[in-house]
Amino acid sequence: MSYPESYRYTKEHEWVHADGSEGTIGITDHAQQELGDIVFVNLPRTGASVKRGETFGSVESVKAVSDVYAPVTGEVTAANELLSTKPETLNGDPHGDGWLIKVKLADPAEINALLSAEDYQKYVGAE
Amino acid sequence: MSAAPASTLKRTPLFDIHAALKAKLVDFGGWNMPIQYSSILQEHHAVRSAVGLFDVSHMGEIEIRGPEAAAQVDFVSTNNAVKMKTGQAHYSALLYEHGGFVDDILVHKVSDTHFFLCVNASNQEKDFEHIRACNRFDANVEFTSDRYAQLAIQGPNARATLQKLTQTDLASIKYYWFIDGSVDGVPARIAHTGYTGEDGFEIYIGPDGAAKVWDAILNAGQEFGIKPCGLGARNTLRLEAKMALYGHEITASINPFEADLGWIVKMEKGEFVGRGALNDVLEKGITRKLVGFEMTGRGIARDGYEVWSEGAPAGWVTSGGPSPTLNKNIGLCYLPVEKAVPGVAIQILIRDSPVDAVTVATPFYKRAKG
Numbered sequence: 424m425s426y427p428e429s430y431r432y433t434k435e436h437e438w439v440h441a442d443g444s445e446g447t448i449g450i451t452d453h454a455q456q457e458l459g460d461i462v463f464v465n466l467p468r469t470g471a472s473v474k475r476g477e478t479f480g481s482v483e484s485v486k487a488v489s490d491v492y493a494p495v496t497g498e499v500t501a502a503n504e505l506l507s508t509k510p511e512t513l514n515g516d517p518h519g520d521g522w523l524i525k526v527k528l529a530d531p532a533e534i535n536a537l538l539s540a541e542d543y544q545k546y547v548g549a550e
Numbered sequence: 551m552s553a554a555p556a557s558t559l560k561r562t563p564l565f566d567i568h569a570a571l572k573a574k575l576v577d578f579g580g581w582n583m584p585i586q587y588s589s590i591l592q593e594h595h596a597v598r599s600a601v602g603l604f605d606v607s608h609m610g611e612i613e614i615r616g617p618e619a620a621a622q623v624d625f626v627s628t629n630n631a632v633k634m635k636t637g638q639a640h641y642s643a644l645l646y647e648h649g650g651f652v653d654d655i656l657v658h659k660v661s662d663t664h665f666f667l668c669v670n671a672s673n674q675e676k677d678f679e680h681i682r683a684c685n686r687f688d689a690n691v692e693f694t695s696d697r698y699a700q701l702a703i704q705g706p707n708a709r710a711t712l713q714k715l716t717q718t719d720l721a722s723i724k725y726y727w728f729i730d731g732s733v734d735g736v737p738a739r740i741a742h743t744g745y746t747g748e749d750g751f752e753i754y755i756g757p758d759g760a761a762k763v764w765d766a767i768l769n770a771g772q773e774f775g776i777k778p779c780g781l782g783a784r785n786t787l788r789l790e791a792k793m794a795l796y797g798h799e800i801t802a803s804i805n806p807f808e809a810d811l812g813w814i815v816k817m818e819k820g821e822f823v824g825r826g827a828l829n830d831v832l833e834k835g836i837t838r839k840l841v842g843f844e845m846t847g848r849g850i851a852r853d854g855y856e857v858w859s860e861g862a863p864a865g866w867v868t869s870g871g872p873s874p875t876l877n878k879n880i881g882l883c884y885l886p887v888e889k890a891v892p893g894v895a896i897q898i899l900i901r902d903s904p905v906d907a908v909t910v911a912t913p914f915y916k917r918a919k920g
Contacts (some may be wrong), residue, residue: 459574459782460591462851462872463879481901483850485590485872486782488901 424452431494432543434500437519439494441534448496450482450513453547458484461513466502466524467519468534473497473526475533480523482513495533497526562607563699563757564764571778579672581608584780589612593783597746598915601705601771602779607760610674610695611666613904618687623657623665626684626823628806630816634659636899639726639741644680645805645824649831650802651809652680654794655744658728666739668700668752670796684823699760703767704742704750704787706917707774708868712751714770715763716740720751730789734759745784746790747915790915792842792882798853798868799840799882805831808884810840838865839890842912845879849898849905856899857883864889867898873914880914881907 430438436454440447455461463483473479473493480491502524505512513521528534538546558580562568568575573584584605586593596602614622623631629642638659644652653673658666660732669677678693685691708721718731718740728741736759752875755763768776785795794800799809805828806815815828845851851870856863870881885896892911897904 459586460589462591465849484875485786486585488850488852 424518426451426540426544428540430518430540431537432540433492433494433537434546435492437492437494437531439534440536441528441531444528444531445500446497446526446528446531446534447522448494448524450491451543451547452517454489455514455521456519458482458487458489460485461510462509464503464506464513464523466506467499469501471499473499473524481540491523493526493539495526496529498504498529499524500527501525509548560608562605563760564607565775566603567761567764568605571856573778573780573781576781578608578781581671583608584778585782586780587778590780590782590786591797591874593777593779594786595750596775596777597705597779597783597787598875599706600775600777601707601711601750602704602746602773602777602778602783603764603767604702604704604781604784605699605760605764606702606784607699607757608671609700609733610669610671610677610693611698612669612674612678612681613692613694614665614667614681614689615663615692616687616689617663619663619665619689622658622681622685622687622689622691623667624819624822626681627645627655627657628815628822628824629657630819631657631659632819636661637727637729639728639743640814641726643800643811644677645806645822645828646802647824647827649805649824651796651800651804651806652802653677653796654800654811656741658739658741660730666754668754673796676769678868698754698758698759698797700752700754701760701767702744702746702750702752702784703771704746704779705774706749707752707771707776708748711767711774711776712740712753713769715766723751725794734763736763738763745791745793746787747793747913748787748917785869786871786874789871789880789882790873790875790913792913795869804884805836805837807831807837836887838884839887840868840882841885841890841892841909842914843881843883843896843898843909844914845881845898845905845907847906849900849903850879851881851883851898851900851905851907857885858897858904859885859894864896870898875915878914880910882912885909
């Protein structure tokens with residue numbers, strides 16, 4: 424699976440895609456592969472605040488629970504409803520339909536500190 | 551589980567095959583074992599609806615021989631070994647004097663003077679030392695794990711798959727009996743046992759023949775859609791069938807009556823290690839007991855989570871997770887004995903939030919008898 428060039432990535436295996444002042448956040452293909460079958464996703468409500476580097480939800484596979492960390496600071500404008508009934512979407516399309524939340528970015532410049540697609544893939548390859 | 555470097559982990563004779571199949575490998579009690587090959591869910595469903603093949607060569611083997619082998623096994627374990635017939639197997643337990651579990655085991659009676667024990671991987675050295683320390687009948691107690699690979703073939707098509715590879719009439723082996731025969735030309739102890747709640751066999755073979763037999767079984771099962779299965783599916787399968795896992799449902803501080811395993815304790819058989827303590831337990835009565843539950847609120851219970859009842863902490867989850875067959879989130883927990891009955895409202899503390907659950911009758915899944 425390819426890592427979109429327009430996304431930015433974290434070493435904790437989240438991605439964020441900024442469009443103006445809105446950012447969409449998800450977990451990477453590498454993350455979903457490591458987790459295996461995803462059976463439950465716990466996300467914040469609309470209006471909640473997320474803070475860069477802090478956990479905002481969790482993704483559960485058959486085997487284990489994993490925290491998800493916010494790559495950027497902002498206010499949640501949407502949580503992906505599809506994942507409450509079809510969590511397996513996260514395995515099938517982690518960079519697309521399996522997005523987790525959308526946020527109103529507190530500081531769009533925060534994105535610049537994150538990894539490029541190329542750097543993230545190098546990081547994952549070396550891990 | 552401690553994260554030892556992969557290089558120091560023990561490997562089964564099938565390690566290269568697992569690597570070639572691109573299995574996801576994990577440290578399981580010091581062993582580098584496949585947790586999954588394709589997907590835990592797919593592997594789980596393969597066992598419930600067709601057939602799955604597991605490498606369980608990490609399990610330990612201990613053999614007890616001598617004219618008083620039966621008396622020795624009887625003394626060191628809870629079930630009645632003296633009553634066993636040659637070719638019979640049973641589930642049993644090794645206990646400490648204080649009545650807590652050393653391990654849960656499978657005992658096979660090979661002959662009047664030879665018993666073959668299958669024990670948990672991470673307990674094998676401890677079990678061996680325990681049996682030797684309790685050797686009052688001067689039996690020959692031998693640690694023979696290195697001489698065996700073990701494969702589990704489980705699922706409704708397990709027998710049809712294995713039958714293609716052996717002269718032994720598998721239909722003649724009753725549940726919890728075994729026969730020494732061969733599989734694909736390799737000498738094998740073929741036991742009608744399992745840890746999935748499904749019909750199936752566990753076979754013990756020499757390590758050198760393991761790869762050949764593994765491949766032969768996968769080929770034979772192809773027409774049924776056989777899948778190699780990892781420890782992930784093994785765990786979801788055994789949980790649905792409410793089979794105990796050492797370190798979870800049973801530990802050194804849990805006794806068999808608490809673990810709802812009174813049926814493997816034969817108090818009437820006479821003296822055995824732990825009997826005195828169990829006698830006291832029976833006189834006083836147990837205070838806590840293992841019970842199944844299912845989540846009614848949104849959330850998955852995991853091992854170690856606290857259980858609440860009527861606004862106060864009441865117990866803990868020993869095993870929990872999704873049930874792929876039932877499509878529910880289920881678990882086992884210890885609760886005060888008066889609450890360890892079906893239909894009690896409880897809450898599982900999931901990351902500091904109480905989520906509703908209810909106790910239920912077990913096993914969660916029981917196969918239709920064919």
